Amino acid sequence: MRRLPPLNALRAFDAAARHLNISAAARELHVTHSAVSHQVRQLEEWLGKSLFVRHAGGVRLTIEGQSLKQAADQIFSQLQTCCEELAEQAQIAEIVLGAPASFLSNWLIPRLERFEAAHPNVRVRLQTSGTLEDLQKQIIDCLVVSGESWPADVDAVSLFDETIGPVCAPDWAPSFRGPDDLVGQPLLHTSSRPHAWEAWAASNRLDPSLFANGRRFDHLSLLLEAAAARLGVAIAPALLVEREISQERLIAPLGFIKTDATFAFCSKRDQQGGAVRILREWLCLEASTEIRP
Missing domain, CATH: 3.40.190.10 (Periplasmic binding protein-like II)
Known part of the structure; x- marks a missing residue:
């Protein structure tokens, strides 16, 4: 169990220490002057120390009061920040x-x-x-x-119709004039679309078995990197290679065809x-x- 003074007394002390005026602290806390004075006295009794020196113009902090004010400033500020962050998170x-x-x-x-x-x-x-x-x-x-x-x-x-097509490095040596020119080229496949080349070949009235072999990659990102590195010709959805094409890392020499x-x-x-x-x-x-x- 934490051994702490009453939190209302700490709150009253914090307000009074910041304003150095009991009446101003009371207005901030929406309580009476006597209520703040009572809370401060309660805290002083709990600590066994005087925290304020009273005078006609208000109050000033004792050495002990200054030490407590410094700790209260830090703790209440951290607590306020944490509560504000939690309240904001609740709205997200x-x-x-x-x-x-x-x-x-x-x-x-x-x-x-x-x-x-x-x-x-x-x-x-x-x-x-x-x-x-x-x-x-x-x-x-x-x-x-x-x-x-x-x-x-x-x-x-x-959101989008899917279209797929061959992509390769801009300086890939062969000149592709039509789908037939891809027969015999080193092909790159991805495991997420293992039959993409065969489907593309069938759509172009080519023998799908001629497009079944080649290097295989676990992820499309690796496939595209391999194509940019001139390891072969990849096949990919147009949607997922737009950035590489716009950056001229890849080209789509035969365009893209729509799938189902x-x-x-x-x-x-x-x-x-x-x-x-x-x-x-x-x-x-x-x-x-x-x-x-």
């Missing part, structure tokens, strides 16, 4: 957004400052391992993911309000107003 809604790491790093994070400026009371915590199962188990509050169909208990709002999938904002149907709604509407606005190739 935090939501967890799951999405592929490549979407977060290439598209969302460069824009997140705009969201925070527009909605200072909503804090978005990002998680790279988000799946529909995580959403249904409420491990995350919402999810951005590419897909074609959605569970019945999930509300999915389309879309990038969608997903949330549980019973969780459509509050911060989730704010983030969904902002993402939809960003997606609709963005000028994309």
Whole structure:
């Protein structure tokens, strides 16, 4: 148990020590002059020390009073700061957004400052391992993911059509005039989209088996780094390589083709309000107003 004097007495002393006037302290605390005097005397009795020297113009601190005032200033200031921070945190809604790491790093994070400026009371915590199962188990509050169909208990709002295409370093030696020119080239794959090359080949009426081999990478970010380092030709969604293309680290020599999938904002149907709604509407606005190739 802490051995402390009555906190009301400390509060009265703090006000009186700052003003060096009992009446001014009483006005600050919205109590009577006698109430402050009583609290100060109670504190002096508890300590066995005089804290003030009374005179006609008010009071002045004794040496012991000065020591206590210094401690009270520090403690009450820290307490005030902590309480203000807690009160502010109580007004901030935090939501967890799951999405592929490549979407977060290439598209969302460069824009997140705009969201925070527009909605200072909503804090978005990002998680790279988000799946529909995580959403249904409420491990995350919402999810951005590419897909074609959605569970019945999930509300999915389309943000972007998915388009994919080959990307490579700008100075990659071969000159690609058409899809046929990629046959026999060193191809780069990612485990998150293991059959992307075969799907792209089929869409271009090429034999998918000719595009099944090549180097494989766990993450799209590694895939794109390998392509920029001239290790081969990668295939990736246009949405997730826009930054590399704008920075001229990669080019898309044959453009992109549309798939049946879309990038969608997903949330549980019973969780459509509050911060989730704010983030969904902002993402939809960003997606609709963005000028994309």
